[in-house]
Amino acid sequence: MFTSATPCVAFHDDRQIAEGALSAVARLTKPLLDQGDSSLLIFDATSSELIQFDIRGSIDDVLARLPAPAAVAPDPQPEAAAARGPGRPKLGVVAREVTLLPRHWEWLAGQRGGASVALRRLIDEARHANKDKDRIRHAQESAYRFIAALGENKPHYEEVARALFAGDADRFARWTAEWPADVRDHARRLAAAAFDRPPTAPVSVDPAAANR
Known part of the structure; x- marks a missing residue:
């Protein structure tokens, strides 16, 4: 999902005409988009997925409709953290359901630090092994x-x-x-x-x- 801050690159035919946050690229390319120029393409600069957005109205209207970047949630208050149940939100640890077979739970129970520590360690090892x-x-x-x-x-x-x-x-x-x-x-x-x-x-x- 793109936001107004998503890094983008715009090509008109075979020429790069804009690069930067989507809000800036939209401002630069709107005149061509208003003309219905199908040779103008806007790409997510990282994934190269094509980005399309509602171009109706003024540029201010267009920018107002672009999704805003997700705000960083504040640290939960003690009572809110308690209501959440298990997990350590301040450390970014969130409790979610994991479904495993009995033999998996048996193996995890015998690991140093318990099931949660073992699962985190296995995930980190897999991420490191597969990063390339x-x-x-x-x-x-x-x-x-x-x-x-x-x-x-x-x-x-x-x-x-x-x-x-x-x-x-x-x-x-x-x-x-x-x-x-x-x-x-x-x-x-x-x-x-x-x-x-x-x-x-x-x-x-x-x-x-x-x-x-």
């Missing part, structure tokens, strides 16, 4: 959303997509070399986190070499 895989997957998904929206009619689109999911930075750089500069550069920025290392190949396209 998660980073790569999120980067691939974001870059692919962008190139699917703006690169599908560009030269070597299929080769670019294959290089992205193969984790081949050199081929990705080589095949995007002929793309318009703004689209190429943004696609490379998005894809960078999907590669274990930056590209080292020259940016000139050599189809024969790329197919080896």
Whole structure:
């Protein structure tokens, strides 16, 4: 879900025309949106999901309708915390129901610190073990959303997509070399986190070499 503070990037045809918080990007792009220009696309700068919003009325009307960022909830009063039941809200610990088989509860009960500590430790270990895989997957998904929206009619689109999911930075750089500069550069920025290392190949396209 986007808010008025969501970082965005706007492209008109193949040219990047705005970047920043959605409220600022909306202000800059509203004249084109009012014209019904379908070649203007606004992307979430992190996920590359397309952002659409109600453009009716003045820019003040538009901005007033944009969801505001979630406010940080104040620390609960003692009586409110007591009403919540189990958990340690001030530390960010919240009690929720977990459904497990008897053998799982038996194993957890024998762990140092009890079930809650053991579950938190297991989750933290899994997050740490998978953080590189998660980073790569999120980067691939974001870059692919962008190139699917703006690169599908560009030269070597299929080769670019294959290089992205193969984790081949050199081929990705080589095949995007002929793309318009703004689209190429943004696609490379998005894809960078999907590669274990930056590209080292020259940016000139050599189809024969790329197919080896």
